[in-house]
Amino acid sequence: MRVCIEFSPSGPVAVPAQYNHAVQGAIYRCLSPDFRSELHDLGFGTSGRRFKLFTFSRLIGEFRRQGPLMIFRGPVRLWVSSPVSRFITELVNGLISAGRISLLGQELPVSSVEVRERPELGAEAVVRTLSPITVYSTLLTPDGRKKTYYYSPFEEEFAELLEANLKRKAGALLGDGATGGVDVSPVGRPREVYCTFKGTVIRGWVGRFVMRGDPRLIEIGYEAGLGAKNSAGFGMVEVVDGD
Incomplete structure (x- = not known):
């Protein structure tokens, strides 16, 4: 909802x-x-x-x-x-x-x-961002320092990490992991934006995306948000026509 x-x-x-x-x-x-x-x-x-x-x-x-x-x-x-x-x-x-x-x-x-209420969602939905989607990994540099790397929608890891994140949310919400998968791909050229939250600069993307796969994961992405830092105002989407 x-x-x-x-x-x-x-x-x-x-x-x-x-x-x-x-x-x-x-x-x-x-x-x-x-x-x-x-x-x-x-x-x-x-x-x-x-x-x-x-x-x-x-x-x-x-x-x-x-x-x-x-x-x-x-x-x-x-x-x-x-x-x-x-x-x-x-x-x-x-x-x-x-x-x-x-x-x-x-x-x-x-x-x-x-x-x-959430609209009826099937195995495919075209969505538009209402707040930026951010996807990142925390990596270690050769000297042992932690570094945050933010992925773009045109890197394979973007879709892979979005899917893994949605499966973890499914486990948190439903008590079990989703067996199906989901792919989230950009429609056109999403726009890169930078936001600051509590002193940390966060890289995100706004635009249209298409979600294809397990309807349960698509529903969770719609309601709980796509990507990371959702409760900080990231990853909210709305369903739009695919035209």
């Missing part, structure tokens, strides 16, 4: 271009204290890497650049998605109860909250 939240601020809203951490914090504050701590500290999964299993879009609305800031005027929308029903329920209840969120010291009144 996913939630479309619309805010109607009374005046302009100024945010830095790298606002993901602030939005993530606003989402967490909508959750009950117990669930917030459980999600933040533990996440989902039985062994190995654990996942938060939610993702969110970039802020959507009319804005202009003013130095390092983005100045939004008028309605602002945010999409949040998760395959975990409790997360969606707590988020919606928190938004309705508070009636607003605080974003970098600015109060944004909530004008509408709309919950949308």
Whole structure:
């Protein structure tokens, strides 16, 4: 499921271009204290890497650049998605109860909250990014230092790591690994973007992609996000026509 939240601020809203951490914090504050701590500290999964299993879009609305800031005027929308029903329920209840969120010291009144069920997805889906997809490995340099390498959609490892990531998410969500596979390929030329999250520069890609394979993995990618760092606002997609 996913939630479309619309805010109607009374005046302009100024945010830095790298606002993901602030939005993530606003989402967490909508959750009950117990669930917030459980999600933040533990996440989902039985062994190995654990996942938060939610993702969110970039802020959507009319804005202009003013130095390092983005100045939004008028309605602002945010999409949040998760395959975990409790997360969606707590988020919606928190938004309705508070009636607003605080974003970098600015109060944004909530004008509408709309919950949308996942569409029927088969063995193929063309999607468009609502936030950048990032795929990376942590490598060791010859002198023993750790180095993060970000893959492009035109490298084989991009699709391989996306598939492995989706299988691990399936295990965390369903308690078993998916037996099928999935391939995620770019449609056209995705655009490279750089984002900063908590001081770390992250390389990602925006554009259209086609997912082919196990419908269960495609559904998890749609709801939990594609690639890494989903709970930091990466990897959210929406289904579009393939034309």
